[in-house]
Amino acid sequence: MSDQTKFIPFFPNPVERAHYIAGPCSAETEEQVIGTAKALKEIGIDIFRAGIWKPRTRPNAFEGHGEKALAWLREAKKETGLKVATEVASPAHLDLVLKYDIDVIWIGARTVVNPFSVQAIADALRGVDIPVMVKNPINPDLKLWIGALERIQGAGIKRIAAIHRGFSAFGDTEYRNPPRWQMPIELRRLFPELTLICDSSHICGNRQMLESVSQKALDLGYDGVHLEVHPDPDHALSDAAQQITPAVFKDIKSRLIFRKLSTDNLEYLENLQNLRRQIDDLDDELISILGERMKLARKIGQYKGENNISIYQPERWNEILTSCMKKGQLKQLSDQFIANMLKTIHQESIDQQGHVIGSKAPGPNDGKIK
Ligand code: PEP
Numbered sequence: 001m002s003d004q005t006k007f008i009p010f011f012p013n014p015v016e017r018a019h020y021i022a023g024p025c026s027a028e029t030e031e032q033v034i035g036t037a038k039a040l041k042e043i044g045i046d047i048f049r050a051g052i053w054k055p056r057t058r059p060n061a062f063e064g065h066g067e068k069a070l071a072w073l074r075e076a077k078k079e080t081g082l083k084v085a086t087e088v089a090s091p092a093h094l095d096l097v098l099k100y101d102i103d104v105i106w107i108g109a110r111t112v113v114n115p116f117s118v119q120a121i122a123d124a125l126r127g128v129d130i131p132v133m134v135k136n137p138i139n140p141d142l143k144l145w146i147g148a149l150e151r152i153q154g155a156g157i158k159r160i161a162a163i164h165r166g167f168s169a170f171g172d173t174e175y176r177n178p179p180r181w182q183m184p185i186e187l188r189r190l191f192p193e194l195t196l197i198c199d200s201s202h203i204c205g206n207r208q209m210l211e212s213v214s215q216k217a218l219d220l221g222y223d224g225v226h227l228e229v230h231p232d233p234d235h236a237l238s239d240a241a242q243q244i245t246p247a248v249f250k251d252i253k254s255r256l257i258f259r260k261l262s263t264d265n266l267e268y269l270e271n272l273q274n275l276r277r278q279i280d281d282l283d284d285e286l287i288s289i290l291g292e293r294m295k296l297a298r299k300i301g302q303y304k305g306e307n308n309i310s311i312y313q314p315e316r317w318n319e320i321l322t323s324c325m326k327k328g329q330l331k332q333l334s335d336q337f338i339a340n341m342l343k344t345i346h347q348e349s350i351d352q353q354g355h356v357i358g359s360k361a362p363g364p365n366d367g368k369i370k
């Protein structure tokens with residue numbers, strides 16, 4: 001995205017609280033839509049959601065009621081005063097959504113993977129004033145997510161939010177779509193003003209983890225949470241395992257803690273500054289130690305080169321890994337962290353030794369020394 005790209009807050013009059021988008025996975029009947037909307041209005045949400053066209057992984061599953069359900073959403077809006085949202089996957093969907101006065105649209109994870117589809121929706125959005133939420137693509141490709149946000153913004157849409165719904169994975173994982181938190185964290189780093197919502201329902205795929213995942217997102221500074229709510233989750237026509245009743249939603253919402261980005265409490269600010277200074281000092285030390293370590297690695301590289309010895313020595317690498325993990329445990333550092341950190345250091349070391357030996361091919365870290 002260009003440097004000039006600036007997002008404006010998605011929610012009007014942003015306040016210091018978590019925002020909630022909730023509603024059934026699919027609009028199933030008029031009573032279900034209106035009943036759920038009324039219950040959620042009472043609990044307090046920002047946007048009521050329901051899927052009208054359902055992108056199903058396999059054929060013969062419930063694919064949504066289409067246009068007739070848009071009338072139910074419009075009625076829910078009229079009866080509750082809530083803003084209503086649905087998924088749009090094509091310009092034809094967008095035409096219908098606008099015809100039925102839907103307030104907000106989202107582009108689903110399976111559509112975001114396809115730049116042709118996203119561009120077609122973006123072109124159809126030109127001249128339309130509607131807030132758009134863009135889910136992450138099902139594959140963990142941050143650039144593709146950013147590209148979709150860019151296309152929508154390029155169409156002149158002002159109010160845009162990103163929805164993090166996790167990423168597909170093969171095989172059994174504890175999540176339906178593992179969150180890979182580093183992706184939304186990087187999105188936030190690149191575009192701090194872009195509103196970020198956590199779709200805990202599609203990340204978890206179950207009810208048990210909804211609260212902890214939602215809280216984790218709020219701990220990371222997300223602006224809000226998206227949860228699928230159904231009056232009778234067990235009999236829902238789609239995503240039954242992850243949907244919750246309005247009562248459970250109310251419970252979870254009452255326990256979630258919103259975390260502000262900052263505060264003007266002076267004592268807190270002073271203490272934080274003090275701790276951060278100590279962190280900065282330690283980071284300086286880390287960099288200087290790493291520099292020294294690489295100096296030694298280059299020296300070793302030179303000896304290996306002179307003696308025609310291979311750079312990579314699996315036995316030595318295993319030895320370092322095992323002994324550092326043991327030491328790490330005594331300092332409350334997880335094996336995973338030690339392994340990841342050492343792998344990065346080791347790769348850099350191999351690259352630098354490669355440079356000394358005169359290898360032309362890029363190394364694992366592709367680390368050119370400037
Ligand atoms: C949905 O929100 O109901 C949906 C289909 O989500 P996703 O595009 O994230 O799979």
Ligand code: MN
Nearest residue numbers: 025228238239
């Ligand atoms: Mn769903």
